[in-house]
Amino acid sequence: MTLYTPLGGLPFPQPTDTADLPLHLRSLAEGIDSRTVLRYPTAADRDAAITTPAAGMVAWLTTPGTLSYYTGSAWVAMGAWNAYTPAWTAETTNPAIGNGTLTGKYALVGKVCHFSALVTFGSTTAYGSGAYSLGLPVRAGALGGLPPFPGVAMSGGGRGVISCQPTAATNATTFTLWGPGSASSSKIEQLGSGGLFGSAWVSGSLIRVSGTYEVA
Structure with missing residues (x-):
């Protein structure tokens, strides 16, 4: 045998x-x-x-x-940039990119993932309803869901720095967006269909996020 x-x-x-x-x-x-x-x-x-x-x-x-x-x-x-399309969802009604663009890239080096995601709003983009979430390219590991990701967003009210947080400490597949929801307050809020600085998204608005995390 x-x-x-x-x-x-x-x-x-x-x-x-x-x-x-x-x-x-x-x-x-x-x-x-x-x-x-x-x-x-x-x-x-x-x-x-x-x-x-x-x-x-x-x-x-x-x-x-x-x-x-x-x-x-x-x-x-391994170690090369791979294209991916981030999932884009909202709490109440999911948005639709229409003639805008929703793109992303990621690179895996061992258990580490580097990624970048970009949402560019078009004239037929539907903004949905509620707070936004964007998808990670690879499921996060036990520590991968802890670090925040920096980013920048631009709406009809201007451009601002945002911070993005994985939706779970373990096995996260998406992250939420946090930034200035009002032009008159320094308090950050979870961003979504309401726009940035209290101003709605318009054609040409964008959300750009990049970060590094541990994969599962």
């Missing part, structure tokens, strides 16, 4: 197994193959070769020249 090494789970035969050296060598080679840094010309070649990837697999792509690893649900380029 074939046994497996305690650390890597690699197969090795027992004296009672049928003497079949090519078969045993193939089983060992296949076990090692999935644990090495795999090499492919492009992401399409990688996906065609690895139809059922396992979490932790690592592959080098000649184009664009990056290492990627499989998180368990998707391949992510």
Whole structure:
């Protein structure tokens, strides 16, 4: 009966197994193959070769020249900027970007995620109702939900510095926006459909946030 090494789970035969050296060598080679840094010309070649990837697999792509690893649900380029579309929601009625833009980028380095998100309001953007939340590119870990993220926002009332807070200390997937809700008070409020400095959002308004956190 074939046994497996305690650390890597690699197969090795027992004296009672049928003497079949090519078969045993193939089983060992296949076990090692999935644990090495795999090499492919492009992401399409990688996906065609690895139809059922396992979490932790690592592959080098000649184009664009990056290492990627499989998180368990998707391949992510390590240390390179990846595009993502932040989820944009509100407490009562969700907004809709319309002809505005909703973009983001993120880079993973080990368990650390650097990200930047930008909302640019257009003439057909629907502002929704209630306080806003924006989505993180990767779920935060136990400490990832603690640090705030700095940002800037601009409405019809002008431009102001904002601070954004993950919605949970652990496993956060979104963050809320906090800033000057009134032009006459220094108190910060949770920002949403009401705009900034007490002035409504208009076409050309923006919300820009960037930050760093620990991923799950």
